[in-house]
Amino acid sequence: MTGPVPHEPPRGPAIDFTDVTTMIDDTPVLFRLGLHLEPGTVTVLMGPSGAGKTTMVRHLAGLSAPGRGTVTVGAVDVHAAGETELRRLRRGMSVLFGGPSVFESSLFGSLSAYDNLTYALDGRGLSPERIERVAMHRLREMGLQDRATALPAELPAHGRKRLAIARALAVDAPVLVLDELETGLDAAHAGTLVAAVREQHERSGATVLVTTHDIALARALADTVAILCHGRIVACGPPAELLCGVEDADDFDRRFRISDFLGPPDPDATRAELDGPRRGSRSVELDPRLVVPALVVLALVTSYCLFLLLTR
Template sequence: MVLDSITTIIDDTAVLHRLALEIPAGQVTVLMGPSGAGKTTLIKHILGLLEPDGGTVLIGGQDIWESSPEEWRELRRSLGAMLGGSYLFTTSTFSSMTVLENLTYTLEALGVPAEQRHDRAMARLGELQLADVADRKPEALPAHATKRLALARALVTDAPLVVLDEIDVGLDRDHSDAMVDAVLALRRRTGCTLLITTHNLALAQSIADHLAILVNGRIVAFGPPREVLDGIKSTEDFDRRFEFSDFTGPPKLDEAEADADRKPAQPVRKKTLGVDSQMIWIAVIAVIVIVAVLLAVQVKLF
């Protein structure tokens, strides 16, 4: 998968600008960066949920945003995905189906034979400690269980490309360990390509073949985690190395618009200095007081 010169403008803010990233086939790439850096936006570009304003997203050499509906449906069958963010993962589950049905329905849509669906679905639920709630609806589950269900749906497809956004957010240590084990089991089982976003340094170091750092709308570092994170022991170290040391600053809207071949939504207006009437009255009173004091001093002198 290759992302080339990706530029994205949202609400007159340049979120991504000239971003370039190549996801090596058959390996785990972890994407890190501060909150609001654009990680989930980038994931939406890959999943066909949000079209970038400039650049290309290639999967298997095919530009997904230039694909026909039929070509995209075929591409989508090769993708397993879980969205993160503020409970976005709930959109990855069907509230009208039980936990088990969420997985078996997915397998049925992929054409998996009926006799294989139940065992395959239960295997993934077992990995993520959900086997005992297989007959419940998602609404009856706590948030961390719903997130694990969304992850199970992404993993059960055994897709050649799996994209997992904010994989560990909202999970405690036990459930995070189960999640890591399930992801590694998928990789051993299928040899798939994985793109994972996280804020967790320990997770990135333990699971990634390649680590990409997204700051100010661009990839500022890429390589093996032992090299990219060399000398970094804490979140503070990470921020100091990447976020606060990136003197290039956030993308400039006019430059992003030029690359996106877009015109500014609003004409540039000259800034004017507003006048506060309350401040005028305060200034007038202050002048009167100063003049009165000076007059009083003069009277005493003479």
């Protein structure tokens, strides 16, 4: 007789960025970007500062629309959704924005650490007892159980970051987004953070997107690593393969940023992409930055063929 089948948590939805192009203040940020997040997996998005990671997060959260392209969650276009559907999508997301102090905007300064967590859980169909258990579990997990009654301003910066993370994890949403996860976090709690994110993911089955510069953090968390460079995803795969031999920022730059011969997107090409015909009346376009490398390859091949002919 077979034993009971182990309980599998429901998986979060697939997330897709398709042909996303965005300019901000006449500066190209994303260019024909594509990225697929498998349902129920942890994807870590890496790239240099200013590469567009937070812009992607804002597109996903429905806070700003791309100039072109689509962002879908469970096959629902975030920026074509009506008000009711968008509210449903956002309710299914727990998003923590990064930056030096942006994460603090997700906390209510007039509420205690404990009340910040219970406020996030209120209205989600949980009993008061369950809300209390979840809130205290997340505070203990982040080493804040002794500061439950403290206001955010009474916590050190790394304490406020841990509180913001605890609040994001407490919601148990099918989509979890943690932007610039390492910013403002002290090294002493890095292991605690990894364990907390992993525990929440394994229990909830959420689709998780983490943005970070921290190579060790990416290795510890990711099922898939995606590299954002010059407005495009230039590499995507398992961390053991993509980050093999990458130990610091210089290694990262040499492998992904410096070696990307296409370079940053051209403003004129980006404007043409935004102003051109919509997908469907697809036209064949040649990226001018590819012309020189193509001519070099063609010249080398032609020279080699001539050499073979002359030496017969």
